[in-house]
Amino acid sequence: MEKTRPDREQRPSGQVEFRDISKSYQGVMAADCINLKIGAGEFVSLLGPSGSGKTTLLMLLAGFIEPTAGQIFVDGKRLDQVPPNRRNQGIVFQSYALFPNMTVRENVAFPLKARGVPEGTARELIAIALKRVRMVGFENRYPSQLSGGQQQRIALARAIVFDPPLILMDESLSALDRKLRQEMRVEIKDLHSELGKTIIYVTHDQEEALTMSDRVVVLQAGRIAQIGHPLEVYEDPCNAYVAGFVGDANFIDGVVQGDDGNSVDIAVLDGVVRACTPARWTAGQRVRVLVRPEAVQIEPHRPGGGQECGRGSALAGVVSQIAFLGDAHQYHIEAGGQSLMAKVARSRKGQHFSSGDKVEISFHSEDLRVFALDA
Numbered sequence: 106m107e108k109t110r111p112d113r114e115q116r117p118s119g120q121v122e123f124r125d126i127s128k129s130y131q132g133v134m135a136a137d138c139i140n141l142k143i144g145a146g147e148f149v150s151l152l153g154p155s156g157s158g159k160t161t162l163l164m165l166l167a168g169f170i171e172p173t174a175g176q177i178f179v180d181g182k183r184l185d186q187v188p189p190n191r192r193n194q195g196i197v198f199q200s201y202a203l204f205p206n207m208t209v210r211e212n213v214a215f216p217l218k219a220r221g222v223p224e225g226t227a228r229e230l231i232a233i234a235l236k237r238v239r240m241v242g243f244e245n246r247y248p249s250q251l252s253g254g255q256q257q258r259i260a261l262a263r264a265i266v267f268d269p270p271l272i273l274m275d276e277s278l279s280a281l282d283r284k285l286r287q288e289m290r291v292e293i294k295d296l297h298s299e300l301g302k303t304i305i306y307v308t309h310d311q312e313e314a315l316t317m318s319d320r321v322v323v324l325q326a327g328r329i330a331q332i333g334h335p336l337e338v339y340e341d342p343c344n345a346y347v348a349g350f351v352g353d354a355n356f357i358d359g360v361v362q363g364d365d366g367n368s369v370d371i372a373v374l375d376g377v378v379r380a381c382t383p384a385r386w387t388a389g390q391r392v393r394v395l396v397r398p399e400a401v402q403i404e405p406h407r408p409g410g411g412q413e414c415g416r417g418s419a420l421a422g423v424v425s426q427i428a429f430l431g432d433a434h435q436y437h438i439e440a441g442g443q444s445l446m447a448k449v450a451r452s453r454k455g456q457h458f459s460s461g462d463k464v465e466i467s468f469h470s471e472d473l474r475v476f477a478l479d480a
């Protein structure tokens with residue numbers, strides 16, 4: 106039987122594990138007992154509002170700060186005693202910008218020089234990295250002579266040039282305009298598929314996290330609120346915090362009327378909605394119902410509206426505001442003293458509504474999510 110080649114066995118693959126990791130700053134828990142395993146080649150986004158601890162986790166992994174407790178492992182080896190320059194990670198942080206006094210070539214050469222790579226090999230590696238980020242021909246320019254997107258590409262080239270198994274990116278696209286961000290997202294994703302590196306990506310932009318990641322880690326005050334595939338986190342958020350942070354959301358508070366084992370009837374606004382939920386509820390329980398704007402159905406008002414209908418329930422409302430989003434219309438509808446947002450994909454045949462129109466809104470029972478409200 107053929108022997109496994111030792112060089113293959115030892116080749117780093119970029120698996121990461123945070124084990125009981127905490128970091129506190131004068132009593133503020135920036136990371137609070139984080140347990141997280143990231144597989145080799147995964148693209149994982151750390152998503153959360155400002156102060157939720159995203160950067161702290163990345164800085165701990167990069168070795169720029171030390172944990173108060175816990176351990177970090179990469180490819181099964183403890184990392185917390187290894188200095189940052191020995192961690193073999195590609196870093197694209199805003200605070201780790203290109204060196205302004207160095208040309209593109211010198212910037213990309215920097216990590217190779219630091220690792221003592223011979224000049225001839227370095228030249229080849231730089232050429233490969235610049236080709237990967239489509240920046241061949243820019244070698245002699247200085248960062249100030251590049252656009253924001255081009256600088257980002259060079260920062261990426263500098264991060265991948267030494268072939269690290271793990272790439273850390275912190276709010277890397279936040280300085281770019283919307284169109285460029287979208288382009289760079291696609292390029293980073295392409296690069297990820299091409300290189301198969303593990304990428305850990307910090308962002309507060311949920312669209313970015315949902316479009317790019319294999320898994321999203323939603324952080325809340327230094328803790329993990331939910332980990333999952335983007336669709337899972339969007340469609341089945343574990344609580345109202347995650348639901349509100351990942352995607353647009355309408356929340357309607359109500360009181361449970363009855364639970365028949367398959368679905369629950371909830372008194373909300375001026376009507377009753379029916380939701381399919383795996384959890385069981387008791388009559389009188391106060392709950393918060395989530396409905397995504399694209400799951401709100403609008404129809405013109407008809408006499409006898411506001412009653413239950415086959416696919417859920419219909420509530421009476423009045424269109425108060427309309428926004429044209431290009432591919433969809435966004436309606437704000439006043440219903441039972443609350444403003445609900447509806448997003449309707451634009452189509453030539455589709456019905457459109459005007460401000461002041463009386464409408465009926467309804468939801469499919471499967472599209473509603475129900476969360477318990479604390480007493």
Ligand SMILES: Nc1ncnc2c1ncn2[C@@H]1O[C@H](COP(=O)(O)OP(=O)(O)OP(=O)(O)O)[C@@H](O)[C@H]1O
Pocket residue numbers: 130131133134135153154155156157158159160161162309
């Ligand atoms: N050097 C520090 N000294 C004191 N507190 C800090 C320090 N660095 C971070 N914190 C605190 O730790 C918490 C987490 O900060 P962190 O930068 O990780 O959050 P974040 O989610 O990355 O936020 P942002 O999106 O604003 O960068 C915050 O409450 C922050 O104020």
